[in-house]
Amino acid sequence: MALDRIILAFAGFMVLLSVALGFYVSPYWFFLTVFVGLNLIQSAFTGFCPAAIIFKKLGVKPGCAFN
Numbered sequence: 001m002a003l004d005r006i007i008l009a010f011a012g013f014m015v016l017l018s019v020a021l022g023f024y025v026s027p028y029w030f031f032l033t034v035f036v037g038l039n040l041i042q043s044a045f046t047g048f049c050p051a052a053i054i055f056k057k058l059g060v061k062p063g064c065a066f067n
């Protein structure tokens with residue numbers, strides 16, 4: 001799987017996880033949802049994604065979006 005798809009899957013997982021934690025544990029977990037959304041928006045405009053850097057260091061092959 002290419003880095004692009006892993007980033008999308010990771011972001012989706014984090015959103016679902018934070019919504020579940022916000023519902024069952026504490027509403028403060030919804031701030032994680034906000035953080036993930038803002039990070040997705042800024043990476044769309046700047047091309048900088050901290051998760052992409054981490055996954056690259058773990059050996060994931062880059063896709064066309066994160067060269």
